[in-house]
Amino acid sequence: MKTIHSTQNSFVKQLKKLHKKKYRDQMSQFLIEGPHLFAEALSAGQVMPYLLVEEDKLQTFQPPKDSEVIICSEDVIRTLSQTESPQGIIAVCHILKPPMTDILQSNCSLALLDDIQDPGNLGTLIRTAEVLGMTAVVLGKHCADMYNSKAVRATQGALFHLPVIRDDLNGLVNKLAQANVPIFATAMDGLPLEKVQIERKYAVVFGNEGRGIDEHLLSAANERISIPMAGKTESLNVTVAAGIVMYGLQAKKNG
Structure with missing residues (x-):
């Protein structure tokens, strides 16, 4: 299982771009935070290619089979989070465009x-x-x-x-x-x-x-x-x- 501890990691920097609409549109992806949104996305069959979690949160949920789980430091999660109190789990979701x-x-x-x-x-x-x-x-x-x-x-x-x-x-x-x-x-x-x-x-x-x-x-x-x-x-x-x-x-x- 991959681990990331540095906020200067190139993958972290790439994901942080998803804080801006310009890059969400370009990449057709967006971020969700926390166990509740993760559970809702999972129940709807939403594809989540990457799941970033703090190590102590790994036992609290079952990751989907098609997601790459990446263990991250608290600093990395805080960098990617857009809330005052990060909940230790962030997922990358695809933007869907129903006809x-x-x-x-x-x-x-x-x-x-x-x-x-x-x-x-x-x-x-x-x-x-x-x-x-x-x-x-x-x-x-x-x-x-x-x-x-x-x-x-x-x-x-x-x-x-x-x-x-x-x-x-x-x-x-x-x-x-x-x-x-x-x-x-x-x-x-x-x-x-x-x-x-x-x-x-x-x-x-x-x-x-x-x-x-x-x-x-x-x-x-x-x-x-x-x-x-x-x-x-x-x-x-x-x-x-x-x-x-x-x-x-x-x-x-x-x-």
Whole structure:
């Protein structure tokens, strides 16, 4: 079993490049940290070509057969970690790119994210969509990178169980219209959620934390929907609003 003790090791330097989106895109790989994300990746059949662990953590898990296990010093793990308290295990994962055709099924329920900028919000939205049984999440071109370490941690492993695709949302809504998939968009002046009628398939758009949804996407929607506010606060955080809307729509779809 290979061991690495120096943070100046060339392989360590190469992996550290994955902290930046530029190199994640070039190498089609990203890093995950900790036993929970490792277990989620393993349960989903995610290919992990390299597994870097501190020696005292080796007995706490069963590495997959197709992974090269490398014993690393605490300093190496700390160098590759992007958390304040590293958990002693880091895995290299492949970036998967599921085809759009796989998600445009007869009873699809899609969450379209328009320009979500905060990686934590993005990860939480993906986690919420997976929990609520959405078919897929589609990220607009200007969304934050889902393989940013903060986004990956916020998904709590949901990114391994749900197709997440980056696409041009303006082009996608045209395809959805041609496929007779109803499109909903969240807006303050929309129809109250409880009055919305849906069929077995739909897409729903959630917008940027500050500006909301792009006007072109709003105009392409079949229906604008809103969450009735009983209090005096004018708006909700996008992750909270999206959770309420997806829960409501999924309940109608499956009811």
